[in-house]
Amino acid sequence: MSRTAFVNARLIDPASGYDEKGNLLVEDGMIADLGSQLFSDGLPDGVEVVDCGGKVLAPGLIDCRVFTGEPGAEHRETLALSSKAAAAGGVTTMIVMPNTDPVIDDVALVDFIERRARDTAIVNVHTMAALTKGLHGDQMTEIGLLRDAGAVGFTDGVKAVANAQLMRRVLSYAAHVGALVVQHAEEPALATGVMNESELAGRLGLAGTPAISETIMIERDLRLLELTGGRYHVSQISCEASVDIIRRAKTRGLPVTCGVSAAHLQLNENDVQSYRTFFKLSPPLRAEQDRLALVAGLADGTIDVIVSSHDPQDPEVKRRPFAEANFGAIGLETLLPAGLALVHNGDLPLGRLLAALTCIPSDLLGLGRGRLVTGLPADLVLIDTEVPWRLDPANLKSISKNTPFEDRLFQGRALRTMVGGRTVYVHGEDAGR
Amino acid sequence: MTSADKQPAPLFPHRHLLGIEGLSPSDITSLLDLADTYVEQNRQVDKKGNVLRGRTQINLFFEASTRTQSSFELAGKRLGADVMNMSVSSSSVKKGETLIDTAVTLNAMHPDLIIIRHQNSGAVELLSQKVSCAVINAGDGAHEHPTQALLDALTIRRRKGRLEGLRVAICGDILHSRVARSNILLLNAMGARVRVVGPPTLMPVGIERLGVEVFHDMKKGLEGVDIVMMLRLQLERMAGSYVPSQREYFHFYGLDYSKLAHAKPDALVMHPGPMNRGVEIDSAVADDIDRSLIREQVEMGVAVRMAVLDALSRNLPNELPLSGGRS
Numbered sequence: 001m002s003r004t005a006f007v008n009a010r011l012i013d014p015a016s017g018y019d020e021k022g023n024l025l026v027e028d029g030m031i032a033d034l035g036s037q038l039f040s041d042g043l044p045d046g047v048e049v050v051d052c053g054g055k056v057l058a059p060g061l062i063d064c065r066v067f068t069g070e071p072g073a074e075h076r077e078t079l080a081l082s083s084k085a086a087a088a089g090g091v092t093t094m095i096v097m098p099n100t101d102p103v104i105d106d107v108a109l110v111d112f113i114e115r116r117a118r119d120t121a122i123v124n125v126h127t128m129a130a131l132t133k134g135l136h137g138d139q140m141t142e143i144g145l146l147r148d149a150g151a152v153g154f155t156d157g158v159k160a161v162a163n164a165q166l167m168r169r170v171l172s173y174a175a176h177v178g179a180l181v182v183q184h185a186e187e188p189a190l191a192t193g194v195m196n197e198s199e200l201a202g203r204l205g206l207a208g209t210p211a212i213s214e215t216i217m218i219e220r221d222l223r224l225l226e227l228t229g230g231r232y233h234v235s236q237i238s239c240e241a242s243v244d245i246i247r248r249a250k251t252r253g254l255p256v257t258c259g260v261s262a263a264h265l266q267l268n269e270n271d272v273q274s275y276r277t278f279f280k281l282s283p284p285l286r287a288e289q290d291r292l293a294l295v296a297g298l299a300d301g302t303i304d305v306i307v308s309s310h311d312p313q314d315p316e317v318k319r320r321p322f323a324e325a326n327f328g329a330i331g332l333e334t335l336l337p338a339g340l341a342l343v344h345n346g347d348l349p350l351g352r353l354l355a356a357l358t359c360i361p362s363d364l365l366g367l368g369r370g371r372l373v374t375g376l377p378a379d380l381v382l383i384d385t386e387v388p389w390r391l392d393p394a395n396l397k398s399i400s401k402n403t404p405f406e407d408r409l410f411q412g413r414a415l416r417t418m419v420g421g422r423t424v425y426v427h428g429e430d431a432g433r
Numbered sequence: 434m435t436s437a438d439k440q441p442a443p444l445f446p447h448r449h450l451l452g453i454e455g456l457s458p459s460d461i462t463s464l465l466d467l468a469d470t471y472v473e474q475n476r477q478v479d480k481k482g483n484v485l486r487g488r489t490q491i492n493l494f495f496e497a498s499t500r501t502q503s504s505f506e507l508a509g510k511r512l513g514a515d516v517m518n519m520s521v522s523s524s525s526v527k528k529g530e531t532l533i534d535t536a537v538t539l540n541a542m543h544p545d546l547i548i549i550r551h552q553n554s555g556a557v558e559l560l561s562q563k564v565s566c567a568v569i570n571a572g573d574g575a576h577e578h579p580t581q582a583l584l585d586a587l588t589i590r591r592r593k594g595r596l597e598g599l600r601v602a603i604c605g606d607i608l609h610s611r612v613a614r615s616n617i618l619l620l621n622a623m624g625a626r627v628r629v630v631g632p633p634t635l636m637p638v639g640i641e642r643l644g645v646e647v648f649h650d651m652k653k654g655l656e657g658v659d660i661v662m663m664l665r666l667q668l669e670r671m672a673g674s675y676v677p678s679q680r681e682y683f684h685f686y687g688l689d690y691s692k693l694a695h696a697k698p699d700a701l702v703m704h705p706g707p708m709n710r711g712v713e714i715d716s717a718v719a720d721d722i723d724r725s726l727i728r729e730q731v732e733m734g735v736a737v738r739m740a741v742l743d744a745l746s747r748n749l750p751n752e753l754p755l756s757g758g759r760s
Contacts (some may be wrong), residue, residue: 199639203454205554205576205611208638275555319533319555323574 002421003027005043008053009382011035013059013372014355024057026378029421033374050416052382058354059370060092060123060379060417062361063335064259065235065307067157070116072101076400077312079113082332083121085310085397087425089333090381090414093362093369094126094310098135099157105130105141110149112390115137115348122424123417126367128153128182131170135159140170144177152365155182155235158282158327160217162188168224175230180192180365182233185217186283196269196284204275204323211239211283218242222249222256233364236259236309238283239291247302257364258302260294261309262331262338263404267291271404277318277325278404281309298356299348305361306353308335312400330398334405339414340385350385382416389413445744449561449568452577453618456543461586461623468587468733468740475511475736485514488545492518493535494571495551495757500706500731501580503573505548508738511747514546532556533563540564545749546742549573554611567745581705582615586623588730589660592701597624601643602654602696604630605664605686605713608637608674613664614703617643617686631686634675635666651686655695663688663704663714671712678713689715692720693724701726 004026011022011034020035027046033354043049063086069076077085079096086094097106097112104113110127117125129151143154154174160183161167167183174181190213195201197208211357218234222245235353239242249256263281268288271279279285297303311328318325331338339353362370369379391408393401417425444463447455447594474480481603490509494502502518521535532551539547544565549557554574559570577600590596601620607629620627621644628637628646639645648654655661666682676682688702702718702725712714719725 197638199642202637202639203614203643205574205614210638275558319559321551321556321559322534323553323555344644 003032003044003047004050004418004423005039005047005423006050006052006057006380006382007039007043008054009057010054011057012073012351012354014351015359015371017351018372019351021054024372024380026380026418026421029378030373031372031376031378034372045085050382053414056350056383056385058381058383059358059372060381060419061090061336061357062093062095062367062370063091063308063310063332064095064361064365065097065261065309066094066332067097067099067309067311069312070100071112076314077398078120079117079125080120080122081397081399082310082312083117083123085123085330085332086123087417087419088397088414089308090336090383090417091123091308091332092379092381092417092419093367094332095128095152095365097128097155097157098130099159101300103130103135104132105135107142107149110146110151114150123419124369126152126154126365127158131156131161131181132166137161137163138166139158140166140173143170143174143179147177147179149279152367153180153182153233155409156184158184160184160186160188164220164224167221168228171221171224171230172228177265180231180233182202182235183217183221185214185221185234185237187213187217188344193284194280195272196286198269198287199267200272202295204272210240211286211290214239214283215241215245218245222254222381223256225256229255231255231257236261236264236283236307237294237303238264239286239290242375243293243297243302247297250302257304259305259307260298260303261307262335263309263329264291264294265298265306266338266341267404274312275322277320277322278329278402280322280325280327280408281329282327295342295347298342300351304356305364306335306339306356308332313402314400316401329402329404330400331403333396333398334391334403334410336383337410337413338405341410343385344411353400378418378421380418383412384415385412387411387413443748445748446749448745450579450741451453451558451561451568451570453579453582453615453622454577456622458622461583461619464583464737464744465587465590467744468583468736469591471736471739472591472733475732480511481513482511483513485509485512486748487515488746488749489543490514490515490516490546490548490742491544492548492571493539493550494518494520495532495549495556496572498550498572500734501550502628504731504734505571505738508735508742509524509546511735512739513741514742532560534751535537536560538562540566541695546745563745567717567749569741570743572611574611574612578611578614579615580734580738580741581612582619583741584688584734585616585703587733587737588620588703588722588726589734592726593659596620598659599625600628600658601625601660602628602630602648602658602660603662603664604651604654604688605666606635606666606670607631607640608635609670610664616662617645621645628654628658632676651692655692658696659700661688661693661696661700661702663702665705665707665709666713668709668712683712687711687713687715689719690718693718700724703727703730
């Protein structure tokens, strides 16, 4: 029987708002007990003791949007390597996207991911399966069977379901099965650019993707959702108008949720200056006004979850002229620090940040994690919210180094990560498998 | 490290010419003044100079171009450089990494000047980061074409005596035009008043924030202008995707005498070439020796490129590093 005692911690359970100094006991991979009175009679014998030094002990982070290269592009990153990056970022559960080769659109492939993750990954891995076969956008996948096989949501990942008729049927069918439909909201006919459509795109001579490509798709889907019911989630929103649309839809009681990437909360289109392809994202980084609206939308609960949109890309597809380079940036290791920057700016309370990274995504996907509650698996992260550091890509666990935060100064990071009672990361030590 | 001794402030304080953006009015004036001297030299029987003697110039064109490439070639040869032309058709090479590989390979041959044209915006800047010689942008995507803007400015300045205060209308496909962007930047920097004229579908979003007046009605746009600068419209963009047809485009945006009549009586007409006669410009206007500067632009092109090559070469090191190797 393995037991770990976290002592002298600031325990934060975002779901309940609990935030107290105290101790926490992990036994056999589960949270056995916690509170300020725990161990008041002394520590039990034979436990490993972790002195938290007053730092924050919170539920491990849940990242709803992670791309890995497995299967098909293992040179970019495997599940095992992505999971090491996740552990180093305090992420204890990552949800991987179906945009692999082959596409995760079949029960056997969900099973493959689950087995590979079980055998090689050091954090929890769940799969979002494809909404349409081969991501081609014309035939729905076996939503019920895939859900039974373990898929926690359905999405075409970096592709939108553009066909309105199919989307209506998918929403309707998924509603009956109780599955979550996740849209990449970009009207493809309008989203033909490589950055935000703006004065800057004009100056740089780059084709722009306008914000309306996103809002048109969300508004269309919300109309469909009114007809069908069910659960609809926008994987990432990027602009002020989308925040307004989602806010109004929630006020009307529509079953809609949405996410935002940490990059979109920290960066804007001006970072693209001089054609830096690590800032080429989909949806694109938009204007500062949009970024501010996203931060406000997160603070007031319009935006439900923060994702990393971790997307490893190798130099061969990034060291290209901007128009030819691939989209995507890594983000597992910067998810928490980028979020903490908002807390340090006074944009939102720490509890709200952690909720968007723990209990809310857990509830959205039905994971039954993301809380400091006795009897739940011990997925924990010890966070130093204050320590200043500079991001050096060489120190990242990700083998692909396409981070938009190169040389960025951060304040705060994960110090120790535990998944199911097993310590998978200790800052300063290589505690990986 | 000692190459700066005895040298006064450089004529042109930049290592590369990647665009008009970032150039000061005095940088531009210096280049135009130098180009004026080359105009005279080019009109002599003996056109040969030697300021680039011993230098190697590579023209690396990823996009086909007859006139720009030959203009750069002639400019280099008239200054005494050894000039090599490389045309890399985009279909025959794999995109992307080959681009950087090509640059690294060429760099190992110790060129002093590389002139690059590429179909993608930002590609020339990317390559400039991978080589140790001076790089001149001969057009990158829809971004910039600085030597075209300089030759246009030289042409205007020689005819009108100044740039400041002139009204210039740039007409046509602004959206896809690197010539338009470089000209807007240069003319604004030199104090001209710039208008852009074209259908809304061929205007970049936020173009007015570059400091131009936007007109969709060509007659109004040409009202009182000193210079009418026409742009080329690629024919495939006229088949219904951006404008309905060639016929409709010429009707509303083709330059003919009736539209030109709205400009000042002494207004002059320019075109960067190659022209689509009868599509964006009427043949009679293009060939009107009293109004059209189109052939003069070609002559100025050689002089301006000589000036740019000369100015950049003055910033090149005159000695190889002692180790003999470039890292």
